[in-house]
Amino acid sequence: MKPYVFITRRMPDEIIEKLEETCTVSMWEKQEEPVPQERLEEEIKQADGLFCTVTEPIDRPLIESAENLKVIATMAVGYNNIDVEAAAEKDITIAHTPGVLSETTADLTFALLMAAARRLPEGIETIKNNEWKTWSPFFLTGQDIHHATLGIIGMGRIGEAVAKRGTGFDMEIIYHNRTRKQEAEEKLGARYVEMDELLKTSDFICVMTPYTKDTHHLIDREAFKKMKNTAIFINSSRGGIVDEEALYEALKNGEIRGAGLDVFEGEPVGADHPLLSLPQVTALPHIGSASESTRMAMADMTANHILQVLSGKEADHEVKL
Incomplete structure (x- = not known):
């Protein structure tokens, strides 16, 4: 059975296709709207991997509700929206995207x-x-x-x-x-x-x-x-x-x-x-890294982190406590 990955924003087809080679992928289809909290709560309970962005608060209750989660990969350098300690307690890897942007x-x-x-x-x-x-x-x-x-x-x-x-x-x-x-x-x-x-x-x-x-x-x-x-x-x-x-x-x-x-x-x-x-x-409306090539590189790196962890490897850019 393929591992299950949830993506919290609409991503380009090539990113989805990369993940779908080895994973079952579900995604919030809208690009300009954050995923509703109810949907996020529902998805994280069953997901093996979470592909998120800076707009989703991945807090302790959410992390503690996850039964299978192995990796939270954020398409960002900053990860202050994620409860790192709660993830560490459950041995969940957190990965981010430094350098590329x-x-x-x-x-x-x-x-x-x-x-x-x-x-x-x-x-x-x-x-x-x-x-x-x-x-x-x-x-x-x-x-x-x-x-x-x-x-x-x-x-x-x-x-x-x-x-x-x-x-x-x-x-x-x-x-x-x-x-x-x-x-x-x-x-x-x-x-x-x-x-x-x-x-x-x-x-x-x-x-x-x-x-x-x-x-x-x-x-x-x-x-x-x-x-x-x-x-x-x-x-x-x-x-x-x-x-x-x-x-x-x-x-x-x-x-x-x-x-x-x-x-x-x-x-x-x-x-x-x-x-x-x-x-x-x-x-400006938080567009620091918003060039087409950089955002694609960030999305690709985020997908790679998920694939690395779900295949038993260490993520290239793991957040350490």
């Missing part, structure tokens, strides 16, 4: 930085609203990127890729991380600093750290108060790392100059979210 997410992060710095969304709206009447010496003036100081919080693969892009603009690269990254310092000229110095001296601050209990609201009111009033804050990691109320107040009160956000604490956000009322906020 680093360059693509770094592209988006730097694009967000540039758009916020040069006020591109405001410029686009000005033309769309027929408000551009004449050239003006200080109309929509933004902030220089070249030769500015880029502070990176979390110098993992994506952080290093963002730093690499910053070197092309002759930026001074400083970073804070749990451990020093000697290779990044040698290759990129990055300089390790304590968090306070990074917050106080950076012109652009990019958060690239994983979301954990320790990093929840890492960037809070006190952090924003330490930043330059010309600083631009970028978050393309996870929304929960930032106290959004504190960010709103910092922007509204002129404590920092702008923000570029690809992620929010509660997603999706509605048009009535307070941060979206501020013209100095450049906001």
